Amino acid sequence: MTLHDTFLPSPLLVLSAGIMLMLAGMAWRRSVVRGLSIGLVTELVALGMVTHHTGTVPDGSMGLFIQDHWTAFTAMLVLFSSACILLMSWRDLTDDGARPAEEYPLLLLLGTLGATAMVFSASYVPFFLGLEIVGISLMGLVAFNHRHFMRGCEAAMKYLILSGLSSAVLLFGMGLAYALTGSLRFAPPIPADGMPPAMAMVATVMILVGMFFKLSVVPFHMWLPDVMEGAPLPVAAFIAVVSKIAIFSTFVRYFGTGSLPPALNGMLYAVIILTILGGNLLALRQSSLTRLMACSSIAHVGYLLIAFLSPGPLQPGVITVYLVAYTVSTLGVFAVMCACSPSLSPNGAAITQWGGLFFTRPFMATAMSLMLLSLAGIPPGIGFFAKFGVAATGVARQRDLLLGALVTGSIMGLYYYLNIIRVMMKAPATPATKTAWRMEPELTTLVIVLTMIVVIGGLFPARIIHPFLPG
Template sequence: MIGHDIFVPAPLLVVSIGIMVMLAATAWRRSVGRGFLCAAGMLLLAITVVGHHTGKAPDGGDSLFVQDRWTACTAILIMFSTLCIMLMSWRDAGVAREDEYPLLLMLGTLGALAMVFSANYMPFFLGLEILGVSIMGLVTFGHRAVPGHEAAMKYLILSGVSSAILLFGIGLAYGVTGSLRFMPPIAAGAVPAALPVAATIMILAGMFFKLSAVPFHMWLPDVMEGAPVPVAAFVAVVSKIAIFSALVRYFGTQNQPPFLDDILCGVIILTIMGGNLMALRQAGFIRLMAYSSIAHMGYLLIAFVCPGRLQSGVVSVYLAAYTVNTLGVFAAMDAFAIPGGPDGRVVAQWKGAFFSRPFLASVMSLMLLSLAGIPPGIGFFAKFGIAAAGVEHQRDLLLCFLIIGSIIGLYYYLNIVRTMMAAPALPSVSLNRQMRPELTVLVIVLSMIVVIGGLFPARAIHPFLPPPVAPSGTGDGATH
């Protein structure tokens, strides 16, 4: 691994260079606009070089990074999401006041990409911590200073505990295998010893915390509620894509041992039901979306325990649909906000939105219905793919909870639509409010993706159908 021929995916290099350029520009002269432009330019360049790399992967599979169609798919989703969040943040008075903000966004994106491309515990853990530190800084931005500091402190404490558990598990895994390859220390189908079991469970618990699976979910609603709207979108989308991509890479598309399968099924049921039931009680829009995100992670985990020919494609399509729909909700929420007026963070503030802001209300309804799995949104085909994978593997119990959770989710999504269709009690102060041009473009593009993906699913989802994912340490699919 020492030498000039180290294998590194090109997007990691481009984003790293972009961060160094932004740091140098900040040391020379501060400029928020220049920081955003530099970050956006580097992300666009990184997207264009996805699939390229420098160096050559060693023959034995002992590489720090892995590159294949699965990593390309998830890396594009992460960088696309960050670009959308930058458009949401551009000229946002709540966050776009300091040039550290785009720098932290880029650092978080670098950490997420390092997790996606990891074939070794070292870059995975470093990427996880870089992402976590950047989230802590981003949460404190904006005019909601007190809630932001409280949310960042909660994330700091709980994230530190989960990272310690994860690191302990990594240490145990290294003691068992003598290798830092990113793969579980247990053999599928075998009855493993106590130490490999303990290592695998601790690593899985650390990943479940970052994924906000129940019962490791308690941090997500508080952190998202205390953060500015674009940062809440970053937490709900980018961090989830990164950790789920790493989770699939870690275990690969293989059957899990019986003891681990039972644990995963229990977590899936708790996550689906816990996320949906807790979302029913929320009056705050962002807290509702946080619990909705938890439920969607439960749906994704159904595909995770259904290995085979469908798994990688189903997970990719669902991640893409979840990304576009969630970004659309937060973009519409950001566009709804009025300086000195309602900010859209409370569901009741959307009352009568179809009369005062018909375009935004229509976009919000489209995104919510797609999240609920109603056609013609792309979310319908994404959820149908999860159900198909469950049917193929005869996961009857999990499918029952998928149906129950979807029905509950339909209720609180439609309740928001009903609120927007209700006649406002007073004339809305937002009738003359003009959307920022960049937000108008963003919500239109996201709406087109949702509709086109729903009407022409075969063509829309074809780029998101990589072959089955192998664990990083096997060498299968570990190179370009």
């Protein structure tokens, strides 16, 4: 295969060039503003180049990457989310000129490169390389908590140990799958002649467990609230959004549209029910908004898996809308948190800190309420159509148990989402509360954009999903 014939998505080239430019700039003279600017421009250019590629895949050869409607959609979500997270980090990194922070945008851009490589992957090799690039960058980003250094280091160590364990399980399953099929391309393993059928089942289960760790589904979820609480708020948003999109994209690519072996359907049923109920029950007990959002993201993965396990004509559009709804709503919550939380309590962004926000910052409180209502599946946000679509796919495939878990989890979610709105509507305890918030132009603009997407997407969801549907 010649270099001219090698297929490579253009966003990977753009992100790699941006990383090299950032490294060259750091070697010349350190500047966090320049690093953030290069990172933001790189991600916007990569976003504009999502549908472009270099070279072609020769007939009969195994390509490392693939490009279609699904990869274009999920790559756009990854790059858009990463650009939003850079904006969330801007003022916090530039406020203290004495604190070195040039590595932060470099690690964030590196993590975005890994996530984008996972999205475009068509075989085990680029997927695992992208997965480890994301993991390595996140270890540094999680520890980048200058307000609570020890808590950040503790969270980074937890992530290092559990991420390494899950990667080892995933790699072992991939090795077994390669031994069975002799191919590195994504496909559930089918034993060749003379191979024991049980080995294919073991390989599939190990790959599932490895991906479930990364998706933080129950019972592989306990690391997520601790790691997100210890990380800086923008990094917590990266874990909750970008890493989840990348691994779920690969999950769908690998297993197709709900084409798991029949023997594993019962296991997946149990995992989905435990994930929805467990994530919502954990969220009910949280007093930290960051931990609540972590538990909420666990439950939303369970809702997505219902749509995954319900193939049919509705499935592509439902998964598309749900990913958009989850992405913009979660980013919106974290953007408001970054704008309104200059200093966090020892236990994270305590929900009680948000008392009186409707009186001190009515726009931010309104935006936060719309994001939370969207996550709860209440109009006018796009989350209503997302959750309704998941229910529709479950009804079409008669997933009665999963629908019961969906309804029960949604009721529990409604309680803790509305509780945050109730706290924000309380009158501020003292006049000093009014000075506890800060407003930044870039964060205000970001919140406005995300709020518009949530509301307009709720009014016209078809305009979002139509460009990315197959065919």
